Amino acid sequence: MKRSIQHEPFTVQLVETSQWSSPIHSHNHFELILIRTGSGQHVINGNRFAYQAGDVFFLGPLDSYYFVVDKMTCFCCISFTELYMSGLTTSGIHDWSQIRERGRTASQSLVSSIVTDRIEQQNLNALVEIILTEQYNYHQLVSNQIVDALMKTILSLVDRQLSQTQGLGSSTVSSSSLMERIGTYICHHITMPDHLRMEKIADVFNYSPSHLVALFKQQTGESINQYIIRYKLQLVETRLRLSTMTISQIADEFGFTDICHLNKLFKRYYLTTPTAYRRRSLAPSRVRTAYLQPSFS
Known part of the structure; x- marks a missing residue:
């Protein structure tokens, strides 16, 4: 299986496509993928899930995945390394333990989008939209105080969602x-x-x-x-x-x-x-x- 190596600590990109071009792969970084438009299927670690606009997928370094695009889809992909995440805080206030745990094992749980509440999806997309604007206007994401603050909030939201997923009832x-x-x-x-x-x-x-x-x-x-x-x-x-x-x-x-x-x-x-x-x-x-x-x- 191909392993995707990201050398930049943090990247954000929009990809609109009718066919997912990347082969199935694992990677050396975390990925947060927001489905802005479109529909299809997401295959992660051999499990297949339907996706639609608004869905949010979080992938650890050991997860392998690809998408089957049924309807033209716009993906917003946020990729960041463990080093980048550690550099966002030195106080220990933001532990993001669920995210770090996800980085140590491949997910086998039968869950699809980590965010299903429509308001939560809108809030997350609004934060990401500001990051995209910063990238467009200033072409600098790393060591950008606004982006750093936004990413701390995004990571806290993701960590909370993962915690709720892990804490589901019997x-x-x-x-x-x-x-x-x-x-x-x-x-x-x-x-x-x-x-x-x-x-x-x-x-x-x-x-x-x-x-x-x-x-x-x-x-x-x-x-x-x-x-x-x-x-x-x-x-x-x-x-x-x-x-x-x-x-x-x-x-x-x-x-x-x-x-x-x-x-x-x-x-x-x-x-x-x-x-x-x-x-x-x-x-x-x-x-x-x-x-x-x-x-x-």
């Missing part, structure tokens, strides 16, 4: 545990279509189908069917690269209706057919290096 913890158990069940039965029917899964976990569908969507940002399809396609991609199975055999193994069904779904996520993907994967390493990452990133 019902949320139970929901997260349920999602993990559902994920394990799907993994074990991925080649058994009858066991992956919604009615069957709901019965196994003693929920009504409608309740389980809503709960899974709330916790993960995608439906159970979307999760199953994505997982199947990841396994298909592995088969294409590492096995000699025919496309028909692979389609049959994972319960696709036929080759056309597999081709349609695979192309939606990888922007190419299984046959073309296999051909590229077998090409010399110099040619395939940039290709083997799913093109929905």
